[in-house]
Amino acid sequence: QVQLVESGGGLVQPGGSLRLSCAASGIALDSYAMVGWYRQPPGKQRELVARIFSGGYTNYADSVKGRFTISRDNAKNTVYLQMNSLKLEDTAVYYCNTGGFSGYWGQGTQVTVSS
Numbered sequence: 706q707v708q709l710v711e712s713g714g715g716l717v718q719p720g721g722s723l724r725l726s727c728a729a730s731g732i733a734l735d736s737y738a739m740v741g742w743y744r745q746p747p748g749k750q751r752e753l754v755a756r757i758f759s760g761g762y763t764n765y766a767d768s769v770k771g772r773f774t775i776s777r778d779n780a781k782n783t784v785y786l787q788m789n790s791l792k793l794e795d796t797a798v799y800y801c802n803t804g805g806f807s808g809y810w811g812q813g814t815q816v817t818v819s820s
Contacts, residue, residue, distance in 0.1 A: 708729070712725070712728070713814060717817070722787070725799055726784075727783060727786075735779045735782075742756075742784075746794070754773065757777055768794070769795075784801060797816060
């Protein structure tokens with residue numbers, strides 16, 4: 706059975722850091738052209754945060770550029786999102802996705818930035 710499991714969320718103060726993990730089972734992430742991180746703040750639309758492509762190319766939403774870094778470890782079949790300099794507006798449930806809108810999604814991990 707295919708599963709994507711996000712972890713690493715939690716409560717952090719503004720300016721702090723977290724690293725999220727997306728661990729895959731039943732699929733090999735390195736066989737997909739793109740893996741992405743999305744987030745959904747309370748009461749708001751789900752939005753793209755970062756993407757990593759099979760060739761290693763990455764891109765980011767303007768709101769997180771320079772603060773977040775997406776990476777992958779093929780040996781661990783895991784994709785990461787390193788989040789630095791966190792802001793209140795980064796508070797959201799963060800989701801991992803591959804295979805497009807109708808593809809595979811994790812259950813989400815909560816990130817709360819609060820003082």
